[in-house]
Amino acid sequence: MSEGAGAGKRLDHRLPERFVPTIDHDLCRACQRCVKDCSYQALEFRGSRVVPAGGCVACGRCIAVCPANCIEVRPVPPQFAPHGNWSERARRAILAQASSGGVLLSSCGADDDRPAIFDDLLLDAAQVTNPSIDPLREPVETVTYLGRRPGRLDVQDGRVVVREGDTPLIRSDMPLMFGHISLGSISYNAQKAMFMAAKELNIVAGSGEGGLHPDLYEYADRICSEVASGRFGIKPEYLKEVAAVEIKIGQGAKPGHGGHLPGEKVTAMISETRMIPLGTDALSPYPHHDVYSIEDLAQLISVLKEATEYRTPVGVKIAAVHNVGAIASGVVRAGADFLTVDGFKGGTGAAPRVIRDHAGLPIEVAISAVDQRLVREGLRNRVTVCAGGGVRSSADMIKALALGADVVMVSTAALIAMGCRVCQQCHRGLCSWGIATQRDDLIARLDPYIASARVVHLFHAWNEELKEVLGAMGIDSVESLVGNRDRLRYRGPNPKIAEVMGVKHIGEGWG
Amino acid sequence: MRDACKPKGHSHECDCGRECMAIADGRAVIDLDLSSERPMHYTTLNCAVRKAMRQGCGSIEIRGVIGQRYLAATASVPGLHIAVHGTPGNDLGAFLNGPTIEVFGNAQDMTGNTMNAGRIIVHGNAWDVTGLAARGGQILVKGDTGYRVGIHMKEFGDVRPTLVIGGTAKDHLGEYMAGGTALVLGMGGEGVPVGRNLGAGMHGGRIFVRGEVPPDRLGPGAALAPVLPSDTREIMALLDDFERAFSIKSPRSMDGYVKVVPSSSRPFSGYYDKTSV
Numbered sequence A: 001m002s003e004g005a006g007a008g009k010r011l012d013h014r015l016p017e018r019f020v021p022t023i024d025h026d027l028c029r030a031c032q033r034c035v036k037d038c039s040y041q042a043l044e045f046r047g048s049r050v051v052p053a054g055g056c057v058a059c060g061r062c063i064a065v066c067p068a069n070c071i072e073v074r075p076v077p078p079q080f081a082p083h084g085n086w087s088e089r090a091r092r093a094i095l096a097q098a099s100s101g102g103v104l105l106s107s108c109g110a111d112d113d114r115p116a117i118f119d120d121l122l123l124d125a126a127q128v129t130n131p132s133i134d135p136l137r138e139p140v141e142t143v144t145y146l147g148r149r150p151g152r153l154d155v156q157d158g159r160v161v162v163r164e165g166d167t168p169l170i171r172s173d174m175p176l177m178f179g180h181i182s183l184g185s186i187s188y189n190a191q192k193a194m195f196m197a198a199k200e201l202n203i204v205a206g207s208g209e210g211g212l213h214p215d216l217y218e219y220a221d222r223i224c225s226e227v228a229s230g231r232f233g234i235k236p237e238y239l240k241e242v243a244a245v246e247i248k249i250g251q252g253a254k255p256g257h258g259g260h261l262p263g264e265k266v267t268a269m270i271s272e273t274r275m276i277p278l279g280t281d282a283l284s285p286y287p288h289h290d291v292y293s294i295e296d297l298a299q300l301i302s303v304l305k306e307a308t309e310y311r312t313p314v315g316v317k318i319a320a321v322h323n324v325g326a327i328a329s330g331v332v333r334a335g336a337d338f339l340t341v342d343g344f345k346g347g348t349g350a351a352p353r354v355i356r357d358h359a360g361l362p363i364e365v366a367i368s369a370v371d372q373r374l375v376r377e378g379l380r381n382r383v384t385v386c387a388g389g390g391v392r393s394s395a396d397m398i399k400a401l402a403l404g405a406d407v408v409m410v411s412t413a414a415l416i417a418m419g420c421r422v423c424q425q426c427h428r429g430l431c432s433w434g435i436a437t438q439r440d441d442l443i444a445r446l447d448p449y450i451a452s453a454r455v456v457h458l459f460h461a462w463n464e465e466l467k468e469v470l471g472a473m474g475i476d477s478v479e480s481l482v483g484n485r486d487r488l489r490y491r492g493p494n495p496k497i498a499e500v501m502g503v504k505h506i507g508e509g510w511g
Numbered sequence B: 001m002r003d004a005c006k007p008k009g010h011s012h013e014c015d016c017g018r019e020c021m022a023i024a025d026g027r028a029v030i031d032l033d034l035s036s037e038r039p040m041h042y043t044t045l046n047c048a049v050r051k052a053m054r055q056g057c058g059s060i061e062i063r064g065v066i067g068q069r070y071l072a073a074t075a076s077v078p079g080l081h082i083a084v085h086g087t088p089g090n091d092l093g094a095f096l097n098g099p100t101i102e103v104f105g106n107a108q109d110m111t112g113n114t115m116n117a118g119r120i121i122v123h124g125n126a127w128d129v130t131g132l133a134a135r136g137g138q139i140l141v142k143g144d145t146g147y148r149v150g151i152h153m154k155e156f157g158d159v160r161p162t163l164v165i166g167g168t169a170k171d172h173l174g175e176y177m178a179g180g181t182a183l184v185l186g187m188g189g190e191g192v193p194v195g196r197n198l199g200a201g202m203h204g205g206r207i208f209v210r211g212e213v214p215p216d217r218l219g220p221g222a223a224l225a226p227v228l229p230s231d232t233r234e235i236m237a238l239l240d241d242f243e244r245a246f247s248i249k250s251p252r253s254m255d256g257y258v259k260v261v262p263s264s265s266r267p268f269s270g271y272y273d274k275t276s277v
Helices: A035-036 A060-064 A088-100 A190-200 A214-222 A234-241 A268-274 A294-307 A323-333 A351-359 A363-376 A392-402 A412-416 A448-473 A495-501 B043-056 B229-246
Strands: A019-023 A041-048 A049-052 A071-075 A105-108 A121-123 A145-147 A155-156 A159-161 A170-172 A176-178 A204-206 A223-227 A243-248 A259-261 A283-284 A314-319 A339-342 A384-388 A407-410 A488-490 B022-025 B027-031 B059-066 B079-086 B097-105 B119-122 B138-141 B160-163 B178-184 B202-208 B222-226 B256-263
Touching: A049 B138, A060 A071, A071 A155, A088 A105, A088 A448, A105 A170, A105 A351, A145 A384, A176 A190, A176 A448, A190 A204, A190 A214, A190 A268, A190 A384, A190 A448, A214 A223, A214 A412, A214 B059, A223 B178, A234 A294, A243 A294, A243 A339, A283 B222, A294 A314, A294 A323, A294 B043, A314 A384, A323 A339, A323 A363, A339 A363, A339 B222, A363 A384, A363 A448, A363 A495, A363 B097, A392 A448, A392 A488, A407 A412, A488 B256, B022 B043, B027 B043, B160 B229, B178 B229, B202 B229, B229 B256
Parallel strands: A176 A204, A176 A407, A204 A223, A223 A243, A243 A314, A314 A339, A339 A384, A384 A407, B027 B059, B059 B079, B079 B097, B097 B119, B119 B138, B138 B160, B160 B178, B178 B202
Antiparallel strands: A019 A071, A041 A049, A121 A488, A145 A170, A155 A159, A259 A283, B022 B027, B202 B256, B222 B256
């Protein structure tokens, strides 16, 4: 067996460390808990002292488990001669690639420090002419429904008749859903925690494309299963027993790219759930080979609807790309019951850095482009638009709703709630928090009950904050916020962005 | 054409199949030529087929099929035999989970898309993307197949999809293959029975080709390997299936079979650099 498509022999070149765990030896009890817990082996016990061993990724596990509170992880100060253009990162990347000849792999979302457009948007509030509402004492509705709207209702003998041809709507108690993270990219315990949280919150959780473990069908009525190009784990119950089915065309972190679960993560359980040989790379083709056009997409949507006998809404997820409005229009016309748009800063378990950091469209712009396009074409009232990719707070969620999303997709924030520190090492499968790993000893560190409860807390808090803002705006139902770009103002550096998004500049009033 | 019948899961009384379906002794016959709806919409036909399945039919014969798509998608009745006369449309037997579908004619694209279990027997040609991502079951094609056939087939344990092509296959056969077996017999044709980019990116499974495969037909990640006695047994068993299905003789000499396997189960292990920068 050859080594595959590498460029040849490694030519290693020592690079300076990026982080160093620093131990206060006056406080350290030499219990070595940190050494045992560091899955990156960045600490070792030498003589009678715990000392750094190199390779620290700042996952923060040692800090959390240290009973003496004596560890600090410090970023190593710049080790390269300063240069305004040749950043340390650029030079590190060159040195790494000159050693390996490889495509730089990364995980989590694009980590450049350019501010999110969300941060350039300010919310409106009610004053005098439209009174604000106290959400603690008056009802403010956050229930949202996912699926295709009939466009009109038929009334027979004074009763509303649901027209045939419409798949059912899925109720979500919050305008939030968990994004698709596959079993494989995250552990069984992490996925179970997400599903448990979804069940408790009565919202929808994405399955990701890795199939569904038999024990997780318990949560099927809250799961949106994913049909991606790898077609892993797709059996009749994966389509029929779930709340919704989503065809994944693209992912915000890696638009146009396929999936690649490295063989290290393909354990016995993953190989059984995905139906691939143990230890092989789980590859998802770049395109769906049965979808080369909108017409083909319509066929895949139709076959899934036939397969589920029209009981399950079928949606389509696309990555936010420059022509997203037109693509969204095609997807809706192809028969999608809901449309998911995943933005540039969306997360991933493994993606080439060049794509993660350089391809796609920020979700803020994508949402308003899709919303404006669908409104213009008279399609917007027919479908649910879900959007996500880098939503960090309730403020981001609220702004995404106001820009035109019905449901906001959140993944990384849920993982952070479980323990993730966004150290961007998911692709190595060594996650010390038991989240992005398939190593049994690491998975056992994540208690799905506690993790789920923490996620429930977070989403509950965000939903309460949403109600606070709705009340302050004088809005009593989240549906009245969706696409209400008039309640946003732009204060950023580039008014062209505001114009494209259909958002007024700060200082511009109603009239 | 009237409004398509989309049953929405409730036990509704619809007209689908009323004019053209006859059920007796557990056998259903659906004759599209007896229907006033021409061409019959696929939703009507699929609804009628589902009715027959719900009534416990062990055999469903469909006559006069002209391009209706998605026939028998997710059909899961074990032992059910569905005979299709005419030309079914795309995605025949998608997500199939047990029954046997026999096509007396040609099949179009995406036959057996992501099928799980069961058999699809095509007494003619089956066109592009046949057997896409099959997870189990068997597809037998008497004639030729098109492009990108047997892509990303999978296997786990004893569950192993098999695909036998009596004639030839075009480019990209077995691309991304993660498991299963494809056998190309090249009957009735001359020259190389497979196209370019054979087994590109395959990381599991095996492709047997009767005839010569010049190295330039192999895609990246695919390699030629010797045919072992266990392979011969598997080929013989597949030939038995093929002969039984089509009542014809297949070439039994084991000379001249070529085996294509992945050159690595980790085709991209050296491709990526995991350094944090």
